[in-house]
Amino acid sequence: MSKPRIVVIGGGVASAAAVTELRREGFDGDIALISGEDTVPYERPPLSKDYLLGRSGSVPVKEPDWYEQAQVELLLGVRARTLDVAARTVTLSNGAAIGYDQLLLATGVRPRVLPGMTGDGVRYLRTIRDATKLRDRILAADHVAVLGGGFIGCEVAAAAIQLGKRTTILEALPTLLYRALGQDLGEVVAGIHRDEGVDVRTGQQVTGARPLDRGGVRITTADGAVDADVLVVGVGTAPNQELAVEAGLPTDNGIVVDEHFATPAPGVWAAGDVAAQHLPGYGRRVRVEHHDTAIRHGRAAARNMLGRREPFLDVHWFWSDQFSHTISSAGLADATDPLIIRGSVEQRSFSAFSLEGDRLRAVISLNRPRDVLDARRLIARDHSATAEQLRDESLPLKRLAPSAATT
Amino acid sequence: METARWRETINLDDLWEGDMAAVTVDGEVVLLVNLDGTVQAYSNRCPHQASALDEGDLDGETLTCAKHLWEFNAATGCGINPDDAQLTRFGCQVGDNGIIYVDIGR
Numbered sequence: 001m002s003k004p005r006i007v008v009i010g011g012g013v014a015s016a017a018a019v020t021e022l023r024r025e026g027f028d029g030d031i032a033l034i035s036g037e038d039t040v041p042y043e044r045p046p047l048s049k050d051y052l053l054g055r056s057g058s059v060p061v062k063e064p065d066w067y068e069q070a071q072v073e074l075l076l077g078v079r080a081r082t083l084d085v086a087a088r089t090v091t092l093s094n095g096a097a098i099g100y101d102q103l104l105l106a107t108g109v110r111p112r113v114l115p116g117m118t119g120d121g122v123r124y125l126r127t128i129r130d131a132t133k134l135r136d137r138i139l140a141a142d143h144v145a146v147l148g149g150g151f152i153g154c155e156v157a158a159a160a161i162q163l164g165k166r167t168t169i170l171e172a173l174p175t176l177l178y179r180a181l182g183q184d185l186g187e188v189v190a191g192i193h194r195d196e197g198v199d200v201r202t203g204q205q206v207t208g209a210r211p212l213d214r215g216g217v218r219i220t221t222a223d224g225a226v227d228a229d230v231l232v233v234g235v236g237t238a239p240n241q242e243l244a245v246e247a248g249l250p251t252d253n254g255i256v257v258d259e260h261f262a263t264p265a266p267g268v269w270a271a272g273d274v275a276a277q278h279l280p281g282y283g284r285r286v287r288v289e290h291h292d293t294a295i296r297h298g299r300a301a302a303r304n305m306l307g308r309r310e311p312f313l314d315v316h317w318f319w320s321d322q323f324s325h326t327i328s329s330a331g332l333a334d335a336t337d338p339l340i341i342r343g344s345v346e347q348r349s350f351s352a353f354s355l356e357g358d359r360l361r362a363v364i365s366l367n368r369p370r371d372v373l374d375a376r377r378l379i380a381r382d383h384s385a386t387a388e389q390l391r392d393e394s395l396p397l398k399r400l401a402p403s404a405a406t407t
Numbered sequence: 408m409e410t411a412r413w414r415e416t417i418n419l420d421d422l423w424e425g426d427m428a429a430v431t432v433d434g435e436v437v438l439l440v441n442l443d444g445t446v447q448a449y450s451n452r453c454p455h456q457a458s459a460l461d462e463g464d465l466d467g468e469t470l471t472c473a474k475h476l477w478e479f480n481a482a483t484g485c486g487i488n489p490d491d492a493q494l495t496r497f498g499c500q501v502g503d504n505g506i507i508y509v510d511i512g513r
Binding site for chain 2: 061292317319326374
């Protein structure tokens with residue numbers, strides 16, 4: 001009888017975490033990792049920050065040697081084309097077919113591509129290849145334009161201006177990071193970027209971009225035109241779910257999984273950015289696109305593939321480093337939640353909490369990562385908080401958990 | 408042969424069990440961690456991006472860096488998440504007088 005085979009599709013940290021955990025947990029069957037990229041899985045967070053600045057090279061999650069020693073077969077530069085869940089077979093872009101006993105779909109997301117934007121000067125950022133080309137483009141540029149004032153756009157703009165380039169952010173919404181922070185706190189981030197010299201233009205309806213004869217790109221907006229040497233588009237993502245859709249798996253802005261990362265197809269699981277999972281305590285299904293969550297997903301999915309049946313309850317968390325500032329957040333807020341501020345917005349050191357009754361729903365913080373660490377623990381356990389307590393900096397957040405109050 | 412260079416830091420009485428503190432030894436910021444009366448000394452710089460570990464959290468034996476939530480076993484300095492990280496450990500002993508001595512090896 002041949003050994004069982006687990007196939008993992010995707011080249012990100014969720015895949016790397018999954019194969020690592022499978023071996024750590026003693027799985028001794030075959031493992032194959034399929035990635036459309038031609039490198040082993042690597043850390044993406046530096047790509048929009050230190051990698052663009054030239055302060056960091058590629059950071060592999062595991063060195064290539066590790067896969068050899070762990071006997072994980074790497075199929076790099078290869079894409080999965082079709083999935084047959086009845087035959088338990090995946091066909092690949094190189095014409096090969098690979099059978100599986102269990103399959104993990106960790107196919108991630110891709111940047112949302114805008115129509116009406118053409119030419120080599122229009123760049124997107126997802127992979128290390130994208131980042132390498134973008135860095136060359138930025139270094140050669142005088143003027144860098146960024147379309148989209150979300151996290152990627154803000155980080156790229158911060159890198160570009162730190163590389164000494166004239167930098168413009170074009171954002172359709174009223175301020176930067178509007179969806180994550182809302183108007184008032186988004187303005188704090190916009191203020192940071194303006195202080196650093198970024199030309200932040202909000203409320204901009206961008207209608208297209210086309211190459212200029214002299215090189216570069218002309219961006220047309222409802223108000224006129226902006227010429228730049230490179231335009232970086234960061235306007236959200238789309239899940240890489242086509243394989244699942246064509247295989248008949250349920251999708252809903254992502255591949256739908258249960259609390260164990262299982263899809264309805266036998267032996268088929270999904271994890272990472274592409275997985276849409278019910279979020280405990282929030283009453284809805286979400287797709288979380290954050291680094292730490294992808295790692296935790298990969299690890300937890302691997303354990304469940306080995307029969308552990310452990311529901312995933314971790315509170316998601318993320319950070320964004322811009323200039324000397326760190327934005328970090330835990331939990332999931334509703335855009336309409338009133339925000340309770342701890343610290344000082346003026347001094348750019350605050351945490352904004354949202355409450356549901358006496359429970360913390362979410363926190364987003366500028367330069368107070370410790371609050372996020374504490375809040376993340378609170379959200380995961382029994383606690384009770386009032387707005388007054390959250391505003392009171394003399395009261396450690398840890399004290400809001402009943403178990404901590406008695407120690 | 409290298410001779411150990413023990414430097415006086417704080418008194419054990421000032422570092423509660425389950426607590427941590429940053430002290431400066433020969434210009435190096437050192438994190439002292441008291442786990443059930445046993446003190447460990449590590450570089451206060453997270454191996455990820457050199458953030459100050461004493462601004463993070465110690466929960467049982469788990470030390471968490473606040474900046475990007477890297478987690479370490481405070482008894483061994485070994486990474487938990489990611490599991491291939493490692494804190495820089497320094498020599499550490501508690502004298503009969505209760506003083507915590509640290510040797511940063513230079």
